[in-house]
Amino acid sequence: MTEQALKKLLESMTLEEKAGQLVQCNAGQFIANQLEITGPDGEMLPSEELNRVMGSVLTFEDAKQAKALQDKHLAADPHKIPLLLMLDVIHGLRTTYPIPLAMGCSFDDDLVYECADMARRESSVCGVHVTFNPMVDTARDPRWGRILETNSEEPLLNGRMGAALVRATQGDDLGKPENVACCVKHYAAYGAGEAGRDYNTVDVSERMLRETYLPAYKACLDAGARLIMPSFNALNGVPSVANKYLMNDILRGEWGFEGVVISDYDAVGELVSHGVAADLKDAARLAMEAGCDIDMVKNAYYLHLANLVREGTVSEEAVDAAVMRVLRLKNELGLFENPYHGADEQAEKEVYLCEKHREIARRAAEETAVLLKNEGILPFRREVKHVALIGPFAEETRLNGFWSRPGAERYTVTIPEGIRNLLPEAELIIERGCGAEFEDTDRSGIDRAVQAAAGADAVILALGEPENDSGEGRSRAELDLPGPQAELARRVIEANGNTAIILFNGRPLVLTELVSFAPAVLEMWYPGTEAGNAVARLLWGEANPCGKLSAGLPRSVGQCPNPYNRMNTGRPKPEPDSRAFPFTSCYLDTPNLPLYSFGFGLSYTTFAYEKLSLDRTQMTKDGEIRVTVTVRNTGAAAGKETVQLYLRDPVASVVRPVQQLIDYRKVFLKPGERAEVVFTVSEMQLRFFDMNGREMSEPGEFRISTGYADHLLLTERFELTK
Numbered sequence: 001m002t003e004q005a006l007k008k009l010l011e012s013m014t015l016e017e018k019a020g021q022l023v024q025c026n027a028g029q030f031i032a033n034q035l036e037i038t039g040p041d042g043e044m045l046p047s048e049e050l051n052r053v054m055g056s057v058l059t060f061e062d063a064k065q066a067k068a069l070q071d072k073h074l075a076a077d078p079h080k081i082p083l084l085l086m087l088d089v090i091h092g093l094r095t096t097y098p099i100p101l102a103m104g105c106s107f108d109d110d111l112v113y114e115c116a117d118m119a120r121r122e123s124s125v126c127g128v129h130v131t132f133n134p135m136v137d138t139a140r141d142p143r144w145g146r147i148l149e150t151n152s153e154e155p156l157l158n159g160r161m162g163a164a165l166v167r168a169t170q171g172d173d174l175g176k177p178e179n180v181a182c183c184v185k186h187y188a189a190y191g192a193g194e195a196g197r198d199y200n201t202v203d204v205s206e207r208m209l210r211e212t213y214l215p216a217y218k219a220c221l222d223a224g225a226r227l228i229m230p231s232f233n234a235l236n237g238v239p240s241v242a243n244k245y246l247m248n249d250i251l252r253g254e255w256g257f258e259g260v261v262i263s264d265y266d267a268v269g270e271l272v273s274h275g276v277a278a279d280l281k282d283a284a285r286l287a288m289e290a291g292c293d294i295d296m297v298k299n300a301y302y303l304h305l306a307n308l309v310r311e312g313t314v315s316e317e318a319v320d321a322a323v324m325r326v327l328r329l330k331n332e333l334g335l336f337e338n339p340y341h342g343a344d345e346q347a348e349k350e351v352y353l354c355e356k357h358r359e360i361a362r363r364a365a366e367e368t369a370v371l372l373k374n375e376g377i378l379p380f381r382r383e384v385k386h387v388a389l390i391g392p393f394a395e396e397t398r399l400n401g402f403w404s405r406p407g408a409e410r411y412t413v414t415i416p417e418g419i420r421n422l423l424p425e426a427e428l429i430i431e432r433g434c435g436a437e438f439e440d441t442d443r444s445g446i447d448r449a450v451q452a453a454a455g456a457d458a459v460i461l462a463l464g465e466p467e468n469d470s471g472e473g474r475s476r477a478e479l480d481l482p483g484p485q486a487e488l489a490r491r492v493i494e495a496n497g498n499t500a501i502i503l504f505n506g507r508p509l510v511l512t513e514l515v516s517f518a519p520a521v522l523e524m525w526y527p528g529t530e531a532g533n534a535v536a537r538l539l540w541g542e543a544n545p546c547g548k549l550s551a552g553l554p555r556s557v558g559q560c561p562n563p564y565n566r567m568n569t570g571r572p573k574p575e576p577d578s579r580a581f582p583f584t585s586c587y588l589d590t591p592n593l594p595l596y597s598f599g600f601g602l603s604y605t606t607f608a609y610e611k612l613s614l615d616r617t618q619m620t621k622d623g624e625i626r627v628t629v630t631v632r633n634t635g636a637a638a639g640k641e642t643v644q645l646y647l648r649d650p651v652a653s654v655v656r657p658v659q660q661l662i663d664y665r666k667v668f669l670k671p672g673e674r675a676e677v678v679f680t681v682s683e684m685q686l687r688f689f690d691m692n693g694r695e696m697s698e699p700g701e702f703r704i705s706t707g708y709a710d711h712l713l714l715t716e717r718f719e720l721t722k
């Protein structure tokens, strides 16, 4: 349709019909009221009238349902305006790939692209028009359960990966049925909730907001994301969905965003609980005034917008502008001509979990695993066949993570299956040992597990956090392994030192005690559908671990949050990895540094950083410096290394971080092979924000280093001239 035709359509709509376009319901609520909903959700159950005019639906099952929803709606809608169908496809639809925090550990934007491209293929045939992805809330506090949904504690990494996902998902033309629109979330600073508690209030300075939290959302919008979702939290006193500064001033004003803003689940209604709206009507007014186009599930807009306009409280122009944004998106997706978009039952059968997709998911699971410790245990030799597989995750199928689709566990390759796929002749003894729930206290299985361990060539100890313990609404105050798992580990390792621990979890855990006695630890996160195959290939050296931590692992909960790009203080501790130095910024009882810093990860080979060189030592504002890092594989196995580039601005008008990642590149090197990795540094990368939110750079000295956080190996200096 032309813009003119869309405007004509808008003019022909009643106020109620316009409001309907701005409302989103759950598919469950929508389909012929099949669900019996009571309690607060019951109040949200849409009337038949709403079904007739409603603009969008979230969370549906498959192509068949997508088509049925569309048919039912179009049969009733007087204007024949198709529904927008949205779904949370976060790390795969049917073929699940590793959780985003794990994807961050790959330091590989191309891999993110490849995985998102696979998710796009599965989503489009399912009938998805919009995915609520990427989630790029920079998160520095592992108590927050949603840290699993983000790529990193690091804004640059987070933004680059988010942008790669947007490019892969949206393609070059949203009108093509194989492409899906992206909704960036959760704007803004949702990851900074006080004390790591989900939905909690956020108070950050303008400078912190702009340097740490906003860049990743902006990177995704620059990549073309068509929608954005304000976060649940209040930011500096104002809930995001009603935050005019965030939405009108920054988003639409400074950034010129013209796409659709959709509230988070019930977030408009929650303005009442926040205590900034007197009732639902007031909430509808506040959200509309702040520029929120769609009200997800609460029906505040449907119930009140028309009256608010009639009373003159909300302008009809504001409602029209919101409706036009929604109509334009539908039009861009080609829904007026083809309301099913890519939904295709036959293609679902061919695409879901196909060989090609499984291969991508397996590779991603391998590339995102982080080898934390290895005292010569791994890789197991091929002759190691009599293996004890122990622990609550030994036969677990729920290794997919919070946002995997319901039933995803049915398709998971388990660890025993993975081992047998690789080594059909392997003799496996499997013992659970104990549970992994918080309330698990039963130790009665430990003795049997110890016995099994004692008689085996090698032991795999599969430990972690149950899948349901990280994700939305799943904050934790303790970050250890739940239940008696630490005790199980200690006893098993005493019985057989040839033990490798593999971990499944959705957040950085405190592993201080565990690594003090464990000879080998491989962090698998939630690897997804191909979990077992990836585990087996990594343990037996068919794949070489190359993941680097996308968020540091704390030494204790008391350190959290402890971002790698921390600011210096007036009294920095001279040796941050030691115990107390009186009257410096430190703890009496623990070092300042995390147990494993951002960017850390071992391999089955070793890499030497031989040289860091700059092609000049002075740079003008419009000039560039070429930085060359020479790295060599000094071990016996081929492997991938992530070369990381860090910046420090030692003297500036505001305090600057002690280290800041400004670029990264992954290289594959055969034994003995050497690579020269070239980065280009420009003035853009030297910028920061002053206390008033002004972006600038200052002439003076800068330091460039390589290595990983807190362990910078080589450093060179240059000057930015006036």
Ligand code: BGC
Residues within 6 Å of the ligand: 058, 088, 132, 185, 264, 265, 472
């Ligand atoms: C989450 C969002 C999600 C939405 C729709 C909310 O609870 O915060 O991330 O996209 O639900 O499922």
